[in-house]
Amino acid sequence: MRTDETAAILLKDYRPSDYAIGRVHLDFQLHETETLVTATLSVRKRETTVAGTPLVLDGDELDLVSIALDSVSxxxxxxxxxxxxxxxxxxxxxxxxxxIVTKLDPASNTKLMGLYRSSGVWCTQCEAEGFRRITYFLDRPDVLSVYDVRIEAPVAAAPVLLANGNPTTSGLVPDTDRHFAVWSDPHPKPSYLFALVAGxxxxxxxxxxxxxGRHVDLGVYVEHGNEERAVYAMDALKRSMRWDETAFGREYDLDVFNIVAVSDFNMGAMENKGLNVFNDKYVLANPDVATDQDYGGIEAVIAHEYFHNWTGNRITCRDWxxxxxxxxxxxxxxxxxxxxMRSRPVKRISDVRLLRSHQFPEDAGPLAHxxxxxxxxEISNFYTATVYEKGAEVIRALKVLIGDEAFKAGMDLYFDRHDGDAATIEQFVACFAEASGxxxxxxxxxxxxAGTPQLDIRDDYDGDNRTYRLTLSQSLGPTPEQSEKKPMVLPVRFGLVGPNGEDMLYETAKGAEVNGDVIVVDKAEQEIVFTGVASRPIPSILRNFSAPVRPILNMPIKDILFLMRHDSDPFNRWQxxxxxxxxxLTxxxxxxxxxxxxxxDGDYLAALAEIITDDALDPAFRALVLALPQEADIAREIGSNVDPDAIAGALRHARRxxxxxxxxTLDHLARFYHDEGAYSPDAESAGRRALANAAQDMRAASGNADVHARIMEKFGAATNMTDRLAALVSLVQNGASEAEQALGDFYEGYKSVPLVIDKWLAVQAARPGARTLDEVKRLTEHPAFSIRNPNRVRSLIGTFATANLPQFARADGAGFDFVADKVMRLDDINPQVAARILVSFRSWRNWEPVRQGLAEAALKRIAAKPNLSRDVRDIAERSLA
Known part of the structure; x- marks a missing residue:
């Protein structure tokens, strides 16, 4: 238990718990406002624990009814x-x-952690520290227990009773309107993986x-009427299960696997053993309400949570x-x-765009870690892009460094050695060291x-000796509490592109470790000399983004344009x-x-036209090349003294x-790739729609009224949400006179579908122009908006704060004040959501001085709020440090 609410938790202080809890029996008497939970814990002292050491259990806002030891009060x-x-x-x-018997009030639990009731459904969320809101416990990842769960509830209110593991018994409770179900999970797990759903x-x-050859029953549970929208999620689940068998050799280990979609959920989804609970955004889809992006998100998140069965559940983490x-x-x-499942190059580009837009700013600001x-x-504040996206990039870099064969052997060793363990990073990496030698x-x-390494690239060619010299220098600047940094290991995939646009051969490479097409950079500066190079090449560095670094190319624009036209590596061509x-733009x-x-630049326009009209290229790839960097990307590139209005003006001019x-050319692409047949979410169809809609949107930026009228016609005639929403965004973002009618029509058509209303809110929150803030304020009072629903909050307030830089960072400070006010209100309702919205201030020191002062004042006002939650105080104080 944390005795000092302001004390930091330190990795160096880790030690095992004094006691182990081998088995847990939970009995839930579900009622809307007075649920009783009886927890029977089988406890034993660890061998290293001194007899008589107090047993200290965690709790959070619990109401203790009774406690007994060996059945004696x-x-x-x-x-x-x-x-x-x-x-x-x-x-x-x-x-x-x-x-231990505790009493809970699920209906009033607006934090959506522990056991809560939403839309008539009892639901739990226990990661990271939510189980302690259900009963007193050693609520930490390294305490692994076998769970048996009995759930009792009114038959009418909750005919479905679900928990982790396999169902064992169920039945009616005599002489009552209630029934029960018992679930048993044979696999020891930490408390954060416990789950219950009833409704x-x-x-x-x-x-x-x-x-x-084992049979597994699968279920996707949704609100009545949404069953048809859950079919794609089921398909994605089955494909995920088969892929994990073929790609990693991992087989599922229970008799059932259930997914439940709920409308009020702090996260995207949760991998509870055998019972995954999802934000319904990542389950529900049909062509009329879901975009291609939604289908892709469902596929990815379903897979992610299922894959946790081995990387998270069977092998969990020792500590947070x-x-x-x-x-x-x-x-x-x-x-x-x-x-x-889809296009590997397009997926790689999309992942790196996400990394740069979410994680790079984290690395560059006060929240770097x-x-x-x-x-x-507060551990909830460390579910960050650094942990997720950069964590994935580090593993990818490891795979590039040691090679595919050794990486597979290392993964197999990790699964064999640590199945059933609460493991550490050292144990994980040791498996790859052993497998690769x-x-x-x-x-x-x-x-x-912490931080994003910078890779400086310089080169020189000696035609007389046919040698090419490549100098790679790495640097990593100071970050909070880390002023001195050591050189990293950077696996740099490369190619030398010749005058004909093809990769050149060379005889030898000296000065650094070179394995095939990978240079291993492990010093502050390394020089690689290639011999037998027939003519001056153009270096293609960091192919497929082989390490999460920021490259400094130091080459003329004409050379980069040449790579744009000819590089054989799709990622670097897009790059x-x-x-x-x-x-x-800068x-x-x-x-x-x-x-x-x-x-x-005129040459850029010419090269762009060549790529987007090259029918040999994947339409989805061409759509990504056509998409310009966004305002936040440009601000990140400029780095300091940022003026959002000037950035918006530059971007508007470029698009126009x-x-x-x-x-x-754009008109042709919008017509030719427009999908008029039956909708399919497959990669090829989605790619064609992506290119058509990207071309349409760029064409709309010209301001041509006839173009806007055509887009309005397409909006009305659209047969799927992908095309309908793309048309709406084009009209709104480009200031078309038809925008208001389109927004009204969209709302009237979908006002009964909350997930689509999220899109409607987000489109308006991202709208350019000085009127947007007033419109967003008005929308917070709209019947479609609820500050208690995380999806609504993220769609409106979150989009305004993260996707509308000129209006969030207004020169009068009104955008900062609006978001600060909402963070403080949310803090009293749902601190986790409030803290995530507050992260939008993370780059405030990069803005020009006036905006810096206004942002700082807003942050200080938040930090001064009485009774501020630990979640929000942590972000506010680190942002101001």
Missing amino acids: LGDEAYSATPQGLTVKTPPAAPFTLT DLGVVKDSFTTMS FQLCLKEGLTVFRDQEFTSD PVRPEKYM RDLSQFMLWYSQ SASTVAMYC ASTEALRAGSSATI TIGSKLGP
């Missing part, structure tokens, strides 16, 4: 209890049974036969500092799954050093296009601030120029 002098913890002062030395739900059922061991690894696994942090105040001690710096676009931003005019100068 404890006297007041034998224990002490508060809502935040329970201590048995002198436990027996021999194993004993502790029976009146519909279900889609199916089955799966594992690679050893090892969170990346389950999350980063499982993100890597779900990325590989999606790459196999290592992939494995060394301390935390490579010393990975320096590679471990990826887990302990070159993005680099040239960023060069144009130059235009500075020009506008200096009172000059924005411009765009492309939309006008490439008008006929």
Whole structure:
């Protein structure tokens, strides 16, 4: 139990618990406002624990009804209890049974942690520290227990009773309107993986036969009427189960696997053993309400939570500092799954775009922390892009470093050696060191050093001696509490592109370790000399983004344009296009601030036109090349003294120029790739729609009224949500006169579908223009909005704060004040959601001085709020430090 609410938890202070809890029996008497939970715990002293050491259990806002030891009620002098913890002062030395009864009020639990009731459904969320809101417990990942659960509830209110593991018995309670179900999970698990769901739900059922021939019953539970929208989720689940068998050799291990979709959920989903609970955003889909992006998200998140069965459940993390061991690894696994299901190059580009937009700013600001942090105040605030996305990138870099064969052997060794363990990063990496025979001690710096390494690339060609010299220098700047950094191990995949656009051969490479097409950079500066190089090459560095670093190319724009046209590596071809676009946008931003005019490079326009009209290329790839960097990307590239208005002006000019100068080309793409047949979410169809809608949107940026009218027609005639929403966004973002009518029509058509209303709210929150803040304020009072629902909050307030930089960071400070007010209100309702919204301030020190002062004042106002939650206080104080 944490006795000092302000004290940081430190990795170096870890030690095992004094007691183990081998078995847990939970009995739930479910009622809306007075649920009784009886927890019977089989407790034993660890061998290293001194007899008589107090048993200290965690709690959070608990109401203790009774406590008994070996069936004998404890006297007041034998224990002490508060809502935040329970201590048995002198436990027996021999194993004993502790029976604890607590009383809960699920209906008033707006934090959505522990047991809560939402839309008539009882539901739990226990990661990271929610189980302590159900009963007093050793609520930590390294306490593994076997769970038996009995649930009793009214038949009418909750005909469905679900928990972890396999169902054993069920029946009616005599002489009552209630029934019960008993579930048993044979696999020891930490308390954060406990789950319970009870309610009146519909279900889609199916089955799966594992690679050893075992039959598994599958169920996806949803609100009645949504069954048809759960069919794709079931399909994604079955594909995930088969893929994990073929790609990693992992077989499912229970008789049933259930998914439940709920409408009020803090996270995307939760991997509870055998009973995954999902935000319904990542389950429900049909062509009329879900976009291609939604289908892709469902596929990825279903896979992610299923893959946790082995990387998170069968092997869990020893402590919360090892969170990346389950999350980063499982993100890597779900990325590989999606790459196999869809286009691998497109998936890679999409993942890196997400990393750069979410994780790079984290690394560059006051909230920077290592992939494995060394301390935390509130663990819920460390479910970050650094742990997830950068954690996945580190594993990918490890795979590049040691090779596919050794990586597979290391994964197999990890599964064999640590099944049933609560493991650490050291144990994980040791498996790959053993499998590859490579010393990975320096590679471990990826887990302990915060920040994004910068890779500086310089080159020189000696035609007389046919030698090419490539100099790679790495640096890593200071981050909070880490001023001095050591050189990392960077596996740099490369190619030398010749004048004909093809990769050149060379005879030897000296000066650094070179394995095939990978240079291993492990010093501050390394020089590689290639011999037998027939002509000056253009270096293609960090192919497929082989390490999560920021490259500094130091090459003329004409060379980058050449790579944009010819690089054989799809990722670097896209990267070159993005680099040239960023060069144009940052130059235009500075020009506008200096009172000059924005411009765009003509050679870039020509190269862009070549790529987007090349029918040999994947349409989805071409759509990504056509998409320009966004305002936040440009701000991150500029780095300091950022003026969001100038950035918005530069981006608006670039889009208008492309939309006008490439008008006929864009019109052709929008028509030719428009999908008029029956909708299918497959990769090929989705790619065609992506290119058509990207071309349509860029064309709309020209401001041409006829184009806007055509888009309005397409909006009305759309046969799927992908095309309908794309048309709506184009009209709203580009200031079309038809925008208001389209918004009204959209709302009227979907006002009964909350997940679609989320899209409607987000479109308006991201709308450019000074009126947007007033509109967002008005929408917070709209009947469709609820500050108690995390999805509504993220769609409206979260989108405004993260996707509308000019209005969030307004020069008058009104955007900061609005978000600060909402964070403080949310803090009293749901601190986790409040803290996540507050993260939008993370880059405030990069803005120009006036905006910096206004943002700082808003943060200080939040930090000064009385009774501020630990979640929000942690983010506010680290942001101000």
